Amino acid sequence: MNTPRDAALNALRTACRRAGIDASGAESIRFSENAIYRLPKGVVARVTREGRFQTAAKEVRVARWLESAGVPAVRVVPDLDQPVEADGRAVTFWRELPPHEYGTSVDVAAALRVLHGLTPPAHFELPPLAPFVQLAQRIDQADMFTPEEHDWLRERLEDLERGYAELPPGLPHRVVHGDAWVGNVLSTGDGRVILADFERSALGPPEWDLVSTAVKYDTLGGISEDQYAEFVAIYGHDVMSWKGFPVLRDIRELRMVTMAAQIGMENPAMRGEATARLAAIRGESGPRPWRHWRPLS
Incomplete structure (x- = not known):
């Protein structure tokens, strides 16, 4: 086979x-x-x-x-x-690349400040940000979920699509990385911080890049309050103070659930992680942060 x-x-x-x-x-x-x-x-x-x-x-x-x-x-x-x-x-x-490791939240803030400060390229056109790409497909293919759970996920996706279309005004649209977590901001032994993985790069709200670190703090408890405050200070804006934050946070969380489901289709050891994440976004695991979420592998 x-x-x-x-x-x-x-x-x-x-x-x-x-x-x-x-x-x-x-x-x-x-x-x-x-x-x-x-x-x-x-x-x-x-x-x-x-x-x-x-x-x-x-x-x-x-x-x-x-x-x-x-x-x-x-x-x-x-x-x-x-x-x-x-x-x-x-x-x-x-x-x-030379020997490197994942960056820190401070590295992410510094890299995003540079990226978001660039004038968009003139010699090619970037697409608009597509935060829902592949979500419907992943939901449909995730056979570890029950029919009722599939229905809930599809309704959740529709609700968030409406919410995204009605986001309140925020920062001016710029070139965004699209998947700005520490695994895509790499720190080398010579002190450089290097951006990687431009699969989701687009033109769109800079808040989408900022929400990944906010989710790491607010949803996962992966960084401390002081570390998040340092991230905000380096970048110069707190996405959690924006009225549109809950929508982007919820989209990012849904993406994290469906990514676990996609990996679970190929790696049975991760199927339980997908169902645990779904339970959390359905309110079955108590309030955030949900520190029980495991890294995907």
Whole structure:
């Protein structure tokens, strides 16, 4: 049987042949929303799920734009026409980073302040922010939920779509990262903070980037009140003081539930995490913060 991991590795090998890149000894780094591999000569390959070519092309354009603007970010392999299509998937090739670790909430604030201060690119058009992308599909495919739970999730999605369309005025729309958590803001041993993963980059409300750290504080209890206050001080704005915050928080929480469900479809050990997260957003686990949520793997 051809597993999802097998399919991703086959696509990688095909793309490497087409791009003239050595795929020997490809080492799996991570397998989640995308499959990430370490290749020889300091190259890292990113293999998407099927049907994501345009998104991968956007990632490459954003990375090249940030490089031209002098913003520390992951860099694509130069002089290579990419993404490379293989078996319905998009494969992109990146320069391997030096040793690094996840950033801190302060690193996220500093990186977002730089990103949100940029003038949007003139040579290509970014799409509007799409906070609900893939949610309906993930809900429909999540077989660990009961029919009643599926109905509740679909109604919740509809409610939040209406809420997002009616958000009160906030900060001026800018280029947003789209998934600005500490795993996408990397700290290197030489003191640099590097932005990564531009799959969700778009034009939209900067509050969407800020809400990830607010959720880490308010929903998960993953950082302290003092750490959140430092985040606010570095960025210069507290998204939790905005009237639209509950809507964006609830959208982010719903995304976290459905991401656990998607991973649970491929990794049975995570199915219980999906149901536990759903119980929490339904009010069955008491008030926030919900410190029992486990990292996805």
